[in-house]
Amino acid sequence: MPCYNTSCTIPTTGGFPNAFASAVQFFAASQCLVPEEALKNSHVHNKTHFDFIIVGAGSAGSVMANRLSEIKEWNILLLEAGGDPPIEASVPELDRNLRLSKYDWQYLTTNDGVIDQSVINGSINWPRGKIIGGTSNINAMIYVEGNDQDYQNWYNAGNLEWSVRDVRRCFKKSQSYQNQRLLQDEAISKHYGHNGPLALNIFNTTYRQVTEKNLKSWDDIGIKNVPDLNTANVMGSGILTATATNGERQSSNYQSHLSLAWKNQSEFKDLITKTFRLKDLVNYHSDTHDSFGMR
Numbered sequence: 001m002p003c004y005n006t007s008c009t010i011p012t013t014g015g016f017p018n019a020f021a022s023a024v025q026f027f028a029a030s031q032c033l034v035p036e037e038a039l040k041n042s043h044v045h046n047k048t049h050f051d052f053i054i055v056g057a058g059s060a061g062s063v064m065a066n067r068l069s070e071i072k073e074w075n076i077l078l079l080e081a082g083g084d085p086p087i088e089a090s091v092p093e094l095d096r097n098l099r100l101s102k103y104d105w106q107y108l109t110t111n112d113g114v115i116d117q118s119v120i121n122g123s124i125n126w127p128r129g130k131i132i133g134g135t136s137n138i139n140a141m142i143y144v145e146g147n148d149q150d151y152q153n154w155y156n157a158g159n160l161e162w163s164v165r166d167v168r169r170c171f172k173k174s175q176s177y178q179n180q181r182l183l184q185d186e187a188i189s190k191h192y193g194h195n196g197p198l199a200l201n202i203f204n205t206t207y208r209q210v211t212e213k214n215l216k217s218w219d220d221i222g223i224k225n226v227p228d229l230n231t232a233n234v235m236g237s238g239i240l241t242a243t244a245t246n247g248e249r250q251s252s253n254y255q256s257h258l259s260l261a262w263k264n265q266s267e268f269k270d271l272i273t274k275t276f277r278l279k280d281l282v283n284y285h286s287d288t289h290d291s292f293g294m295r
């Protein structure tokens with residue numbers, strides 16, 4: 001539009017004009033963040049048979065729905081107590097507004113007489129997403145893989161399918177690493193997957209020079225800077241990888257796993273039932289005694 005090219009006759013300086021300009025820019029850009037097609041409430045028809053019932057369309061449930069839905073013959077029911085994420089879930093930092101809202105289970109910790117004694121009643125808020133995509137909509141988006149030894153411990157404990165090699169293979173399969181600068185580094189490019197549903201990048205930041213100073217301090221005291229923490233087996237200091245790219249959160253919902261599950265099964269939108277009560281599921285099957293007893 002021509003007005004975008006018009007120069008301003010009265011230059012504005014100071015915090016308020018800048019904040020106002022940022023707000024206008026945010027609302028102009030926010031239309032791009034609206035999911036293309038929000039899931040509709042679906043109905044489970046009488047006597048429907050499901051091969052798998054997944055409880056919770058959160059971080060884990062969305063991945064399971066995606067992977068299981070690759071077998072087209074399987075009928076999957078994905079249950080989620082919350083609804084579609086609001087736009088704040090896509091904008092890093094605005095997720096804080098979702099805490100203690102209807103998108104949060106609003107849990108409080110129990111006073112155990114030991115921790116959190118400096119706060120009233122020794123109890124703090126414990127956010128958990130009640131929303132499609134679960135807590136991945138409201139978390140801090142920090143993507144840190146474990147150290148090899150973490151997975152070796154699992155293997156040593158008898159979990160033979162959870163070797164370092166197998167776990168790393170699954171990580172890579174789920175990733176789509178997007179930082180073009182860091183991808184020039186062969187070790188980083190080799191470490192990450194490139195075609196998975198979960199986009200990874202580093203956060204944009206206005207004050208990178210402050211971060212650089214912090215990093216130098218770590219380096220000075222012997223915790224050496226590394227180009228990428230995950231590639232360095234989480235040994236050292238460096239810029240975090242994030243489940244965010246191009247300024248947008250990459251939660252488990254429409255941005256990544258769940259959208260694929262939806263595509264995998266043409267009728268997937270019928271397999272998600274929002275605000276579905278598990279009690280109903282038990283009652284629903286009670287006539288045939290074919291229930292799983294979930295509540």
Ligand SMILES: Cc1cc2nc3c(=O)[nH]c(=O)nc-3n(C[C@H](O)[C@H](O)[C@H](O)COP(=O)(O)OP(=O)(O)OC[C@H]3O[C@@H](n4cnc5c(N)ncnc54)[C@H](O)[C@@H]3O)c2cc1C
Binds near residue numbers: 129138
């Ligand atoms: C504030 C905060 C910051 C965090 N920051 C990070 C971070 O930076 N990096 C990191 O790796 N991890 C972080 N985490 C942790 C991480 O987000 C969680 O460990 C992870 O999302 C949990 O995944 P989940 O699948 O187990 O549960 P969730 O993602 O919470 O999914 C559970 C889903 O089940 C649904 N549900 C629950 N009960 C029912 C029911 N009865 N019927 C139907 N649906 C139900 C819920 O509504 C929810 O959608 C953070 C967590 C919080 C709270």
